[in-house]
Amino acid sequence: MDLSTIVARAAGLASQAGGTALKQLQHIRVPGVGQASVTDDPGTSARRWRAVTVRTDPEQLRTTTPAPLAAFGDRLEVRVTPAPGDRGAELAARFRGPVTEEEIGELRSALREAKQLVEVGEVLRVDPQPHGHRKPTPQGEALEGMTKAAPKEGVL
Incomplete structure:
Protein backbone atom coordinates (compact mmCIF):
# COMPACT_ATOMS: atom_id res chain seq x y z
CA MET A 1 0.00 0.00 0.00
CA ASP A 2 1.49 3.36 -0.99
CA LEU A 3 1.84 6.33 1.34
CA SER A 4 -0.89 8.45 -0.28
CA THR A 5 -3.46 5.68 0.27
CA ILE A 6 -2.46 5.35 3.92
CA VAL A 7 -2.69 9.12 4.44
CA ALA A 8 -6.10 9.27 2.70
CA ARG A 9 -7.48 6.49 4.90
CA ALA A 10 -6.07 8.11 8.04
CA ALA A 11 -7.65 11.44 7.06
CA GLY A 12 -11.02 9.76 6.50
CA LEU A 13 -10.86 8.00 9.87
CA ALA A 14 -9.84 11.22 11.63
CA SER A 15 -12.71 13.13 10.04
CA GLN A 16 -15.15 10.41 11.08
CA ALA A 17 -13.75 10.40 14.63
CA GLY A 18 -14.09 14.21 14.82
CA GLY A 19 -17.74 14.01 13.76
CA THR A 20 -18.44 11.30 16.33
CA ALA A 21 -16.75 13.33 19.07
CA LEU A 22 -18.78 16.41 18.11
CA LYS A 23 -22.04 14.45 18.34
CA GLN A 24 -21.06 13.15 21.78
CA LEU A 25 -20.26 16.67 22.99
CA GLN A 26 -23.70 17.85 21.87
CA HIS A 27 -25.33 15.24 24.12
CA ILE A 28 -23.45 16.17 27.30
CA ARG A 29 -25.51 17.77 30.07
CA VAL A 30 -23.76 20.60 31.87
CA PRO A 31 -25.12 21.34 35.36
CA GLY A 32 -27.02 24.62 35.34
CA VAL A 33 -26.86 24.95 31.57
CA GLY A 34 -28.90 22.06 30.22
CA GLN A 35 -28.50 20.18 27.00
CA ALA A 36 -28.14 21.18 23.36
CA SER A 37 -31.45 21.59 21.51
CA VAL A 38 -30.00 19.45 18.72
CA THR A 39 -31.10 16.39 20.71
CA ARG A 125 -16.48 35.35 6.35
CA VAL A 126 -13.36 33.23 6.82
CA ASP A 127 -13.51 31.46 3.45
CA PRO A 128 -11.05 31.39 1.87
CA GLN A 129 -8.99 31.12 4.97
CA PRO A 130 -6.57 34.03 5.39
CA HIS A 131 -3.63 31.72 6.06
CA GLY A 132 -4.18 29.56 2.96
CA HIS A 133 -5.17 25.93 2.77
CA ARG A 134 -4.70 23.42 5.57
CA LYS A 135 -2.50 20.47 4.85
CA PRO A 136 -4.47 17.26 4.25
CA THR A 137 -3.56 15.82 7.64
CA PRO A 138 -6.05 13.91 9.80
CA GLN A 139 -6.35 16.87 12.18
CA GLY A 140 -6.79 19.31 9.29
CA GLU A 141 -9.55 17.19 7.76
CA ALA A 142 -11.37 16.93 11.09
CA LEU A 143 -11.13 20.69 11.59
CA GLU A 144 -12.40 21.36 8.05
CA GLY A 145 -15.44 19.16 8.69
CA MET A 146 -16.24 20.90 11.96
CA THR A 147 -15.76 24.34 10.40
CA LYS A 148 -18.30 23.52 7.68
CA ALA A 149 -20.89 22.31 10.25
CA ALA A 150 -20.33 25.12 12.79
CA PRO A 151 -22.49 27.88 11.24
CA LYS A 152 -25.63 25.75 11.40
CA GLU A 153 -24.86 23.76 14.53
CA GLY A 154 -23.47 26.64 16.57
CA VAL A 155 -20.54 24.59 17.80
CA LEU A 156 -16.78 25.03 17.26
Missing part, protein backbone atom coordinates in the same frame (compact mmCIF):
# COMPACT_ATOMS: atom_id res chain seq x y z
CA ASP A 40 -34.77 17.44 20.92
CA ASP A 41 -37.39 15.84 18.76
CA PRO A 42 -38.18 17.96 15.65
CA GLY A 43 -41.57 19.11 16.95
CA THR A 44 -40.16 20.46 20.21
CA SER A 45 -37.07 21.88 18.53
CA ALA A 46 -39.15 23.78 15.96
CA ARG A 47 -41.19 25.52 18.68
CA ARG A 48 -38.11 26.66 20.62
CA TRP A 49 -37.09 30.32 20.41
CA ARG A 50 -33.54 30.91 19.22
CA ALA A 51 -32.04 34.27 20.19
CA VAL A 52 -28.99 36.49 19.89
CA THR A 53 -28.11 39.65 21.78
CA VAL A 54 -27.48 42.55 19.43
CA ARG A 55 -25.76 45.75 20.52
CA THR A 56 -28.34 48.18 19.16
CA ASP A 57 -31.47 50.02 20.17
CA PRO A 58 -34.43 47.58 20.36
CA GLU A 59 -36.58 50.07 18.43
CA GLN A 60 -34.27 49.80 15.41
CA LEU A 61 -34.92 46.04 15.22
CA ARG A 62 -38.66 46.43 15.78
CA THR A 63 -39.00 48.71 12.75
CA THR A 64 -36.79 46.73 10.33
CA THR A 65 -36.28 42.97 10.21
CA PRO A 66 -32.69 42.14 9.17
CA ALA A 67 -32.41 40.62 5.67
CA PRO A 68 -31.27 37.12 6.75
CA LEU A 69 -34.45 36.72 8.84
CA ALA A 70 -36.70 38.50 6.34
CA ALA A 71 -35.71 35.87 3.77
CA PHE A 72 -37.80 33.32 5.70
CA GLY A 73 -40.93 35.40 5.10
CA ASP A 74 -44.04 34.53 7.09
CA ARG A 75 -42.59 31.21 8.23
CA LEU A 76 -40.91 32.93 11.21
CA GLU A 77 -42.23 34.56 14.32
CA VAL A 78 -39.75 37.30 15.37
CA ARG A 79 -39.57 38.88 18.82
CA VAL A 80 -37.45 41.87 19.91
CA THR A 81 -37.01 42.70 23.59
CA PRO A 82 -34.48 44.78 25.55
CA ALA A 83 -31.48 42.66 26.47
CA PRO A 84 -30.68 42.17 30.17
CA GLY A 85 -28.29 44.69 31.71
CA ASP A 86 -28.88 47.37 29.05
CA ARG A 87 -26.79 45.42 26.57
CA GLY A 88 -28.88 46.27 23.53
CA ALA A 89 -31.67 44.13 22.12
CA GLU A 90 -32.48 40.46 22.20
CA LEU A 91 -33.52 39.29 18.74
CA ALA A 92 -35.39 35.97 18.88
CA ALA A 93 -37.08 33.89 16.20
CA ARG A 94 -38.90 30.59 15.85
CA PHE A 95 -40.76 28.77 13.10
CA ARG A 96 -44.55 28.89 12.92
CA GLY A 97 -44.97 25.34 11.61
CA PRO A 98 -43.12 22.04 11.26
CA VAL A 99 -39.54 22.21 9.99
CA THR A 100 -36.52 20.01 9.35
CA GLU A 101 -33.23 19.99 11.24
CA GLU A 102 -31.62 21.60 8.19
CA GLU A 103 -34.02 24.56 8.42
CA ILE A 104 -33.34 24.96 12.13
CA GLY A 105 -29.64 25.16 11.30
CA GLU A 106 -30.40 27.78 8.67
CA LEU A 107 -32.30 29.82 11.29
CA ARG A 108 -29.32 29.70 13.68
CA SER A 109 -27.05 30.85 10.89
CA ALA A 110 -29.49 33.63 9.88
CA LEU A 111 -29.63 34.94 13.47
CA ARG A 112 -25.82 35.16 13.61
CA GLU A 113 -25.73 36.88 10.22
CA ALA A 114 -28.44 39.35 11.32
CA LYS A 115 -26.42 40.18 14.44
CA GLN A 116 -23.31 40.85 12.34
CA LEU A 117 -25.20 42.99 9.82
CA VAL A 118 -26.68 45.20 12.52
CA GLU A 119 -23.51 45.51 14.61
CA VAL A 120 -20.79 45.61 11.94
CA GLY A 121 -22.61 46.34 8.69
CA GLU A 122 -21.49 43.17 6.92
CA VAL A 123 -21.38 39.41 7.41
CA LEU A 124 -17.87 38.34 8.27
Whole structure:
Protein backbone atom coordinates (compact mmCIF):
# COMPACT_ATOMS: atom_id res chain seq x y z
CA MET A 1 0.00 0.00 0.00
CA ASP A 2 1.49 3.36 -0.99
CA LEU A 3 1.84 6.33 1.34
CA SER A 4 -0.89 8.45 -0.28
CA THR A 5 -3.46 5.68 0.27
CA ILE A 6 -2.46 5.35 3.92
CA VAL A 7 -2.69 9.12 4.44
CA ALA A 8 -6.10 9.27 2.70
CA ARG A 9 -7.48 6.49 4.90
CA ALA A 10 -6.07 8.11 8.04
CA ALA A 11 -7.65 11.44 7.06
CA GLY A 12 -11.02 9.76 6.50
CA LEU A 13 -10.86 8.00 9.87
CA ALA A 14 -9.84 11.22 11.63
CA SER A 15 -12.71 13.13 10.04
CA GLN A 16 -15.15 10.41 11.08
CA ALA A 17 -13.75 10.40 14.63
CA GLY A 18 -14.09 14.21 14.82
CA GLY A 19 -17.74 14.01 13.76
CA THR A 20 -18.44 11.30 16.33
CA ALA A 21 -16.75 13.33 19.07
CA LEU A 22 -18.78 16.41 18.11
CA LYS A 23 -22.04 14.45 18.34
CA GLN A 24 -21.06 13.15 21.78
CA LEU A 25 -20.26 16.67 22.99
CA GLN A 26 -23.70 17.85 21.87
CA HIS A 27 -25.33 15.24 24.12
CA ILE A 28 -23.45 16.17 27.30
CA ARG A 29 -25.51 17.77 30.07
CA VAL A 30 -23.76 20.60 31.87
CA PRO A 31 -25.12 21.34 35.36
CA GLY A 32 -27.02 24.62 35.34
CA VAL A 33 -26.86 24.95 31.57
CA GLY A 34 -28.90 22.06 30.22
CA GLN A 35 -28.50 20.18 27.00
CA ALA A 36 -28.14 21.18 23.36
CA SER A 37 -31.45 21.59 21.51
CA VAL A 38 -30.00 19.45 18.72
CA THR A 39 -31.10 16.39 20.71
CA ASP A 40 -34.77 17.44 20.92
CA ASP A 41 -37.39 15.84 18.76
CA PRO A 42 -38.18 17.96 15.65
CA GLY A 43 -41.57 19.11 16.95
CA THR A 44 -40.16 20.46 20.21
CA SER A 45 -37.07 21.88 18.53
CA ALA A 46 -39.15 23.78 15.96
CA ARG A 47 -41.19 25.52 18.68
CA ARG A 48 -38.11 26.66 20.62
CA TRP A 49 -37.09 30.32 20.41
CA ARG A 50 -33.54 30.91 19.22
CA ALA A 51 -32.04 34.27 20.19
CA VAL A 52 -28.99 36.49 19.89
CA THR A 53 -28.11 39.65 21.78
CA VAL A 54 -27.48 42.55 19.43
CA ARG A 55 -25.76 45.75 20.52
CA THR A 56 -28.34 48.18 19.16
CA ASP A 57 -31.47 50.02 20.17
CA PRO A 58 -34.43 47.58 20.36
CA GLU A 59 -36.58 50.07 18.43
CA GLN A 60 -34.27 49.80 15.41
CA LEU A 61 -34.92 46.04 15.22
CA ARG A 62 -38.66 46.43 15.78
CA THR A 63 -39.00 48.71 12.75
CA THR A 64 -36.79 46.73 10.33
CA THR A 65 -36.28 42.97 10.21
CA PRO A 66 -32.69 42.14 9.17
CA ALA A 67 -32.41 40.62 5.67
CA PRO A 68 -31.27 37.12 6.75
CA LEU A 69 -34.45 36.72 8.84
CA ALA A 70 -36.70 38.50 6.34
CA ALA A 71 -35.71 35.87 3.77
CA PHE A 72 -37.80 33.32 5.70
CA GLY A 73 -40.93 35.40 5.10
CA ASP A 74 -44.04 34.53 7.09
CA ARG A 75 -42.59 31.21 8.23
CA LEU A 76 -40.91 32.93 11.21
CA GLU A 77 -42.23 34.56 14.32
CA VAL A 78 -39.75 37.30 15.37
CA ARG A 79 -39.57 38.88 18.82
CA VAL A 80 -37.45 41.87 19.91
CA THR A 81 -37.01 42.70 23.59
CA PRO A 82 -34.48 44.78 25.55
CA ALA A 83 -31.48 42.66 26.47
CA PRO A 84 -30.68 42.17 30.17
CA GLY A 85 -28.29 44.69 31.71
CA ASP A 86 -28.88 47.37 29.05
CA ARG A 87 -26.79 45.42 26.57
CA GLY A 88 -28.88 46.27 23.53
CA ALA A 89 -31.67 44.13 22.12
CA GLU A 90 -32.48 40.46 22.20
CA LEU A 91 -33.52 39.29 18.74
CA ALA A 92 -35.39 35.97 18.88
CA ALA A 93 -37.08 33.89 16.20
CA ARG A 94 -38.90 30.59 15.85
CA PHE A 95 -40.76 28.77 13.10
CA ARG A 96 -44.55 28.89 12.92
CA GLY A 97 -44.97 25.34 11.61
CA PRO A 98 -43.12 22.04 11.26
CA VAL A 99 -39.54 22.21 9.99
CA THR A 100 -36.52 20.01 9.35
CA GLU A 101 -33.23 19.99 11.24
CA GLU A 102 -31.62 21.60 8.19
CA GLU A 103 -34.02 24.56 8.42
CA ILE A 104 -33.34 24.96 12.13
CA GLY A 105 -29.64 25.16 11.30
CA GLU A 106 -30.40 27.78 8.67
CA LEU A 107 -32.30 29.82 11.29
CA ARG A 108 -29.32 29.70 13.68
CA SER A 109 -27.05 30.85 10.89
CA ALA A 110 -29.49 33.63 9.88
CA LEU A 111 -29.63 34.94 13.47
CA ARG A 112 -25.82 35.16 13.61
CA GLU A 113 -25.73 36.88 10.22
CA ALA A 114 -28.44 39.35 11.32
CA LYS A 115 -26.42 40.18 14.44
CA GLN A 116 -23.31 40.85 12.34
CA LEU A 117 -25.20 42.99 9.82
CA VAL A 118 -26.68 45.20 12.52
CA GLU A 119 -23.51 45.51 14.61
CA VAL A 120 -20.79 45.61 11.94
CA GLY A 121 -22.61 46.34 8.69
CA GLU A 122 -21.49 43.17 6.92
CA VAL A 123 -21.38 39.41 7.41
CA LEU A 124 -17.87 38.34 8.27
CA ARG A 125 -16.48 35.35 6.35
CA VAL A 126 -13.36 33.23 6.82
CA ASP A 127 -13.51 31.46 3.45
CA PRO A 128 -11.05 31.39 1.87
CA GLN A 129 -8.99 31.12 4.97
CA PRO A 130 -6.57 34.03 5.39
CA HIS A 131 -3.63 31.72 6.06
CA GLY A 132 -4.18 29.56 2.96
CA HIS A 133 -5.17 25.93 2.77
CA ARG A 134 -4.70 23.42 5.57
CA LYS A 135 -2.50 20.47 4.85
CA PRO A 136 -4.47 17.26 4.25
CA THR A 137 -3.56 15.82 7.64
CA PRO A 138 -6.05 13.91 9.80
CA GLN A 139 -6.35 16.87 12.18
CA GLY A 140 -6.79 19.31 9.29
CA GLU A 141 -9.55 17.19 7.76
CA ALA A 142 -11.37 16.93 11.09
CA LEU A 143 -11.13 20.69 11.59
CA GLU A 144 -12.40 21.36 8.05
CA GLY A 145 -15.44 19.16 8.69
CA MET A 146 -16.24 20.90 11.96
CA THR A 147 -15.76 24.34 10.40
CA LYS A 148 -18.30 23.52 7.68
CA ALA A 149 -20.89 22.31 10.25
CA ALA A 150 -20.33 25.12 12.79
CA PRO A 151 -22.49 27.88 11.24
CA LYS A 152 -25.63 25.75 11.40
CA GLU A 153 -24.86 23.76 14.53
CA GLY A 154 -23.47 26.64 16.57
CA VAL A 155 -20.54 24.59 17.80
CA LEU A 156 -16.78 25.03 17.26
